[in-house]
Amino acid sequence: MAKITSRSPLAPESFPDLPVIKGVRFSSVAAGVRYAGRTDVMLAHLAPGSTVAGVFTRSATRSAPVLDCQAKIGTHTDDGAAIIVNSGNSNAFTGRNGVDATRAVTSAVAQTMNLPEGRVFSSSTGVIGEPLPHGRITAKIAELVAGLDETGIGAAAQAIMTTDTFPKGAMASVDLPGGTVRIAGMAKGSGMIAPDMATMLVYLFTDAAIPAGDLQALVSGINDRTFNCITVDSDTSTSDTLLMGATGASGVAVTAQDTAFADALHGVMLDLAHQVVRDGEGATKFVTVNVTGAVTDADARTHALTIANSPLVKTALAGEDPNWGRIVMAVGKSGAAADRDALSIRFGDILVAENGWVSPEYKEDLGAAHMKQPEITLNVDIGLGNGAATIWTCDLTHGYIAINADYRS
């Protein structure tokens, strides 16, 4: 199993005091899927009338539970819904057996909770390619249902962790003309994180009343600016899933055009996305890569991702080395338009390089001081246009190697 290392130095001080979201209840148990001595399955139940939306990995080898969720997500019924998640085994690349295991879990939940199977969503996270011992999960469903409680979200966030060193939660409340609505969310994921959709498991809940189509539009749009803008190691999981449920229990109606709600949801999703990076395997630096001045936004994103994923940039960050030459290298290799002599690079506000060379005003001790901080900002202006993008990442350390060279043996 994963080596659980000590809490990331970039972790928030504590898990937030998440509000109760009326209409959703949580439960978690220790089912012994793979890990011993900890909870590893969580169940969430959404009251009748809730809507559900989701975004998923684009991997061509995505897991059975992801395919199952994708098949179910577009169809709405008023029966309520359930989400069941296990850690320790991803049920990915498990062939026909994987499809059967997913069906066994979701149909057991549907039967016990009297829900249509199409309203039971499941996720699995952990090792790839091993059969999911689904009997250990189904044996616990009655216990899970009996334990459902509207205050259980924090314990649920614990149950879905794999190599995570801390549970991840975020919240917001929004005062709208019709009243106050609340948003609460949890996430897991610290390795195999790269933007090709959601990059981890994320579950979001609100008591706003949002039509399913509007909820999907909100989640898809904001996902592109949050979870799709983070990378730990450039590796895309086969299991990435984000699900959001809206119970409507507040009685306050919200649509996709409601900017106050969208802003609040963006804040929650960005907070969780940043927490995933802060828990990047072995991470000691939280790094913001801002690229401006590219020919297009897409080019800016290509440059920013290439910088953020470069092993030589990431190891320089780990070594607190203001090695801006490696940023030049990354821009050069990205394939997006660049001109060596139009490029400028800043560490935070410190001008490092411009006009194809180091700035005359740059002093290496300034750059070195910026690199010693736990939070580093790389500002790269390509100097060719107005395209811009921001990517968040972390450094590449001995910790990453230690975690991943031992993961399965």
Next chain:
Amino acid sequence: MAKITSRSPLAPESFPDLPVIKGVRFSSVAAGVRYAGRTDVMLAHLAPGSTVAGVFTRSATRSAPVLDCQAKIGTHTDDGAAIIVNSGNSNAFTGRNGVDATRAVTSAVAQTMNLPEGRVFSSSTGVIGEPLPHGRITAKIAELVAGLDETGIGAAAQAIMTTDTFPKGAMASVDLPGGTVRIAGMAKGSGMIAPDMATMLVYLFTDAAIPAGDLQALVSGINDRTFNCITVDSDTSTSDTLLMGATGASGVAVTAQDTAFADALHGVMLDLAHQVVRDGEGATKFVTVNVTGAVTDADARTHALTIANSPLVKTALAGEDPNWGRIVMAVGKSGAAADRDALSIRFGDILVAENGWVSPEYKEDLGAAHMKQPEITLNVDIGLGNGAATIWTCDLTHGYIAINADYRS
């Protein structure tokens, strides 16, 4: 400066006994460009009548010496030629100063050796973004010229090393109807190695008589199957340069259509390319990734490169962990066509996974035993067509982090 670690465990037993190539002489000195107590500049002189060809990095931020070589390479004169190379400083991203430094070095060589400037090629390798102390090099040119010797190639291979743990040389001789011709070559490069052209510094010499256009065609074509098929860390250097000189001193004429010569040159270039991977920073495994059954060769190459560059695959290799699930993950994220259930994976000859799942005949101890070897082969069949590609790479270890988190500080 680079931390020089002990000799790679994957290194060949010794530097080969390279043959004299009539018409080319070598010299090397300690100029103190950056390193102390070692040689760091080499000079090669090619006799009048020699032809020269080259291939270069495609980086958008390539260095001044690369741009200078590219401008010169297409024009042939019968005056002979020179190649001067320094280690310790790449003269990359050094603005106008970098152009002037390259000119200062090449014009000093041209003047001292009575060559047209257009026939003096230079390369620089080492740290990016610091002014090249070209005066230290030009001060040594008379000494370099005085030291030229046809047996100096081994010492020259030493002088161009940076983070390399061993000098790299390879050779071949070919019996042709007109007589025997010889090929000898050297290379450097152990990090910042990825195929987007040549990926390092490589200098090749032959006593065959080859017209410049034929020599260029040979070098470009074989480069695509050798140096463009290796990756250490996915990072592309701004300085990658391959130059080949043909002196004609054997009196044996060769053209681009001469398959015996092309095969021999391919052998030399592949040998050097493999040596670069064997000296990958921190490498403990030499890994061959064969992808077959892709829809196109280009798709196969995309899959193979994605597998070879995946940090999770590379750390599994480092940990001797037969974690084939990470190979599935890499195929899934590559963007090239794949079908989870058509995929099969072999470690060497050991069938690991097929039909979307682990093979019933696979035993994990067989996979684990394969992973313990210093040379590992990953055979991945996509199961969709006839596209094939091979990429060579190494694992990602604590050694890579140690070397690159301290490189410049």
